[in-house]
Amino acid sequence: KAGVTQTPRYLIKTRGQQVTLSCSPISGHRSVSWYQQTPGQGLQFLFEYFSETQRNKGNFPGRFSGRQFSNSRSEMNVSTLELGDSALYLCASKYSDRVYNEQFFGPGTRLTVL
Amino acid sequence: EDQVTQSPEALRLQEGESSSLNCSYTVSGLRGLFWYRQDPGKGPEFLFTLYSAGEEKEKERLKATLTKKESFLHITAPKPEDSATYLCAVPPRGGATNKLIFGTGTLLAVQP
Numbered sequence: 708k709a710g711v712t713q714t715p716r717y718l719i720k721t722r723g724q725q726v727t728l729s730c731s732p733i734s735g736h737r738s739v740s741w742y743q744q745t746p747g748q749g750l751q752f753l754f755e756y757f758s759e760t761q762r763n764k765g766n767f768p769g770r771f772s773g774r775q776f777s778n779s780r781s782e783m784n785v786s787t788l789e790l791g792d793s794a795l796y797l798c799a800s801k802y803s804d805r806v807y808n809e810q811f812f813g814p815g816t817r818l819t820v821l
Numbered sequence: 822e823d824q825v826t827q828s829p830e831a832l833r834l835q836e837g838e839s840s841s842l843n844c845s846y847t848v849s850g851l852r853g854l855f856w857y858r859q860d861p862g863k864g865p866e867f868l869f870t871l872y873s874a875g876e877e878k879e880k881e882r883l884k885a886t887l888t889k890k891e892s893f894l895h896i897t898a899p900k901p902e903d904s905a906t907y908l909c910a911v912p913p914r915g916g917a918t919n920k921l922i923f924g925t926g927t928l929l930a931v932q933p
Contacts, residue, residue: 740919749924755919810921
């Protein structure tokens with residue numbers, strides 16, 4: 708069974724630009740969550756989607772947004788990039804809505820903002 | 822505030838030298854505790870879910886245990902391939918969510 712895939716794997720942008728990251732969950736998984744990982748802050752929750760609905764959003768500015776499609780694939784967008792947005796962006800998928808079920812992470816997209 | 826704290830931040834072991842990593846949490850009404858392993862430049866890899874105090878789970882040289890306030894990841898006779906960052910995470914208190922609150926991890930280095 709294929710795991711969570713994320714594209715692109717690496718991205719270099721300049722300040723002020725915008726970027727869109729893509730995540731394809733494990734087949735059959737309806738839940739997708741996004742996290743930002745930096746050396747200083749660790750893994751920080753961005754938002755989660757279940758059946759195309761955003762259920763929770765982390766403490767990030769409105770420049771960070773996302774969506775989920777009917778096939779459960781998800782995208783996140785960051786507008787007006789800042790240097791501090793440089794990070795590893797991780798997507799995780801989960802089969803069900805039950806809090807006890809484990810999430811499976813993709814390899815991440817490494818975003819560098821110059 | 823829901824919080825997860827891991828210690829030590831870094832641990833260096835000789836091959837075969839057993840040790841334990843700690844994860845303490847302040848979430849009330851715990852709804853599961855998750856352990857992940859992360860290799861450099863990769864996404865976290867799921868290891869264990871613990872549901873209730875007293876529960877234990879094992880996988881190869883790893884054994885995870887859970888009390889009402891903390892979890893331990895015991896590493897028995899580690900090998901160099903066990904070198905990685907080990908993360909623990911918990912769901913926040915209440916509500917329907919798949920959000921996880923992560924600790925900052927323990928960086929484990931096992932030397933041959």
